[in-house]
Amino acid sequence: METGVWKETFVEQKVTYTLEYGGRFIIIENVPARVCLETGEQYFAPETVEQLQRMAWEQKRPVRVLTTPVFEFTGV
Numbered sequence: 001m002e003t004g005v006w007k008e009t010f011v012e013q014k015v016t017y018t019l020e021y022g023g024r025f026i027i028i029e030n031v032p033a034r035v036c037l038e039t040g041e042q043y044f045a046p047e048t049v050e051q052l053q054r055m056a057w058e059q060k061r062p063v064r065v066l067t068t069p070v071f072e073f074t075g076v
Contacts, residue, residue, distance in 0.1 A: 009036055009037045009038050010034045010035065010036055010037070010043070011034070011035055011037060012032065012033075012034060012035075013032075013033060013034075013035045014029075014030045014031065014032060014033075015031050015033045015035065015042055016028070016029050016030075016031070017029075017031045017033075017042075017044075017052060019052075019056060021056045021057075025068070026055075026056050027066070028052060028055060031044070031048065031052065032044075032045070032048060033048070
């Protein structure tokens, strides 16, 4: 018989966070997050979000730069 016991499905992990800011894509690695094992959704502490925003706005020198191909979706 099911007892209705809720089971935690989130784990603490380091993730890669990407965003577009000022016409550029920014990738921030090793960001702490709570990740849902069922859906892959990522949740960030408010302090982490504030730090991510500061990193995007400050535009410090990155640890490395990637070249990324861009494709346009042409439909089905």
